Amino acid sequence: MNRKLRLFAGISLVTTLIYGVWALRPLNVEGEFGPSPTLPSPNGYDELLKAHRQILTVSTEFERRNKQAVDPLLEIGSPEGKIYPSHVRAQWVEQSKEGFETLDRALKMPFQFPVFIPKSEYDSRVEGYHIRFLAKGLTVKSDHQASQGDHFGAAKTALDAIQLGVNMTHNSTVSDGLNGVACEAYGRRALTTRIAFLTPAQASHLAKRLESINANRPKFSHMLEREKLAHAHEIEVQIKAQLQKPTNPSEYQTAQDAPSPLTRLALPFANAITRRQIRAFDESIDEALPYADVAWASRKVTPPSAEHKENLLVVKLLGSRFFFEKSATMANQCQIRLALHAHKKTTGAYPQRLEELSPRYMGQVPTDTFAAAPMRYMVNDNRYRLWSVGPDGHDDGGRAIEDKTKTQSESRYLVRPDSTGDIVANISV
Incomplete structure (x- = not known):
């Protein structure tokens, strides 16, 4: 019996030592968490x-x-x-x-x-x-x-x-x-x-160029994927900087600058702790990816996982999607406005429907990214109103988002994530 216990204890000790050496091995982000994408040359x-x-x-x-x-x-x-x-x-x-x-x-x-x-x-x-x-x-x-x-x-x-x-x-x-x-x-x-x-030809040319630019926008999920590797690299740099610090307090200007004995004792375990941090972050990003590119109106602000809700950094990253959606919608409105100007200069009137702009003045009529639906448009007495439903997803008939407590247009008509109303071309900012 004692022999079996000693054998079991010996195997456990060897296993623990092997695992310890493996867990405390130097962090290699490129090898463990995926290589960085190959950059074009020239870039x-x-x-x-x-x-x-x-x-x-x-x-x-x-x-x-x-x-x-x-x-x-x-x-x-x-x-x-x-x-x-x-x-x-x-x-x-x-x-x-x-x-x-x-x-x-x-x-x-x-x-x-x-x-x-x-x-x-x-x-x-x-x-x-x-x-x-x-x-x-x-x-x-x-x-x-x-x-x-x-x-x-x-x-x-x-x-x-x-x-x-x-x-x-x-x-x-x-x-x-x-x-x-x-x-x-x-x-x-x-x-x-x-x-x-602009002349009609100039406006149409620019509308088509802007259409090409808009078509090259990456998916939000791709940027989230990049966050995983960037986050791992950043932690790796921080850990290496800590490990390279002198351990002798006399090498620092003040005693407060020197790492404490407890910190020096914990440094060998930094790699193991870091790996857990990176994997936890990656898991939270992976949970968020299925929700990253769905239509804004049908998105979920956070995935259901409790671990994800506690990860404030990932929640903050997901919240940033609003700014990309807003930028894409406003660029789409610029494209349509260029085509509308070309149509008006050519025919003397604005079209009754946006579909009339294609294919002469631009390839395809861009959508409202907040609704994953056509941009709203209304023409009346040779004037038009072009709008997106905005972040609240509700069509207010072209009523612009407005903060009446502000006087400057840059703040009065500023579109925020919690704004109610519509993003109206040439009004909203």
């Missing part, structure tokens, strides 16, 4: 960073010359032009020509956002600047072109900002894709101010 993303550096160099020089401790690109693009008047903006656009040419090449190349970039490397690659400010620069260029009477060129430049935003969502995480949503917002605002000045 438009790299050209995008190059364009950013070129335009930032010009902007920094303008900042130095004007002795303003402000973000030069934002101030150049400010509607008031208090710091940089129009002739200075013209100089900025001319001197940024090389950067805009690089950006134009980037938009024509295969484009994939790297699934994970360590924050230290990201900051150095974009020099602490958000890529979405390139879209702001494009709107400055668009304003300048319009001031010179080149409204078609101005509209094309505004479309470049929208395309930049959509490209930013390719092979992107949800978090990085939201930067693309911001780029699109800049482009849409610039585009809508140019439509009235």
Whole structure:
């Protein structure tokens, strides 16, 4: 009996040791949780960073010359032009020509956002600047072109900002894709101010180009999938940084900076704990995926799993879907407005039905992404109203979402996830 117990104890000890060594092995995200997607070569993303550096160099020089401790690109693009008047903006656009040419090449190349970039490397690659400010620069260029009477060129430049935003969502995480949503917002605002000045042929051309851009939007589920690998990489970097910290307290500036004895004791177990964290996150994402691409009106805000409801990060990611739906719907409205303008300029009147716009002015009439149904449209006395049912999924007959407590249109007609009413073209923001 004692022999059997000793044998059992020995086997248990060996098994525990083997499992311990296996569980505490160094974390290898690429090997354990799937390799990162192969990036195209050349990649438009790299050209995008190059364009950013070129335009930032010009902007920094303008900042130095004007002795303003402000973000030069934002101030150049400010509607008031208090710091940089129009002739200075013209100089900025001319001197940024090389950067805009690089950006134009980037938009024509295969484009994939790297699934994970360590924050230290990201900051150095974009020099602490958000890529979405390139879209702001494009709107400055668009304003300048319009001031010179080149409204078609101005509209094309505004479309470049929208395309930049959509490209930013390719092979992107949800978090990085939201930067693309911001780029699109800049482009849409610039585009809508140019439509009235376009010829029928120009408006139809831009409607078809925007249709092509909209067709390349990735599914929300694809971005959620990318979050899994990016999350694993981020944790891996944090763990490696902890393991590489000196253990001798004398190597730190203050005693508070040094890891505690308990922390140092727990570090060998970090890999095992980390694996559980990553797998728990992945399981929550996997539960969410079946709900990620269903029509907005029939979606479930959270899957039924109790574990998922407790995962606040995943719930937050799912909530971000609203911004992508809103951006796609408003881009679809821009496409329809371009086609409506072309129809009106050609025939002298707006069509009675949106279907009359196809195929002459655009390929297919885009849908309302919030309803997975045709966009609502009404024409009366040579005026029209175009609307989406909005996030509440209810058709209010074209009554725009409105917060009457606000006075500025940017906040009064701002569309939020809990808004009631409709997203009306040329009113809602």
